[in-house]
Amino acid sequence: MWVFPIALAKKILPETSSIENNQTNLFEGWFSVGCSLIGVWVLAKALPALVSYITSDYIGQKLYPESYVQNPDWLLMLYFNIFQLLFGLWLFLGGKGLKKILL
Secondary structure: OOHHHHHHHHHHOOOHHHHHHHHHHHHHHHHHHHHHHHHHHHHHHHHHHHHHHHHHHHHHHHHOOOOOOOOOOHHHHHHHHHHHHHHHHHHHHHHHHHHHHHO
8 A cells, every 4th residue: 555655656756866966967057157157247347457558558658758657556457457367267268167158
């Protein structure tokens, strides 16, 4: 009498290990997509700032070579934006994030 309900329940309900495995895969997928989107956001902030710092310094030195004075924080901001660019690339490309977005 007890065998029939258990056998029926095993056929109807999915195994708990497959549910946990699906939840783990779902979490990993969302995590990699989230990291990729944060990486794109960081890249969108770092790349224009880096281009702006480099071009303004180059143009300032070429147009006004005698009177151009570089901001004392320029080198620090350049290093910070390079670090931000590398961090954004790591977030975007790391953890199979690009593969999850494209495939």
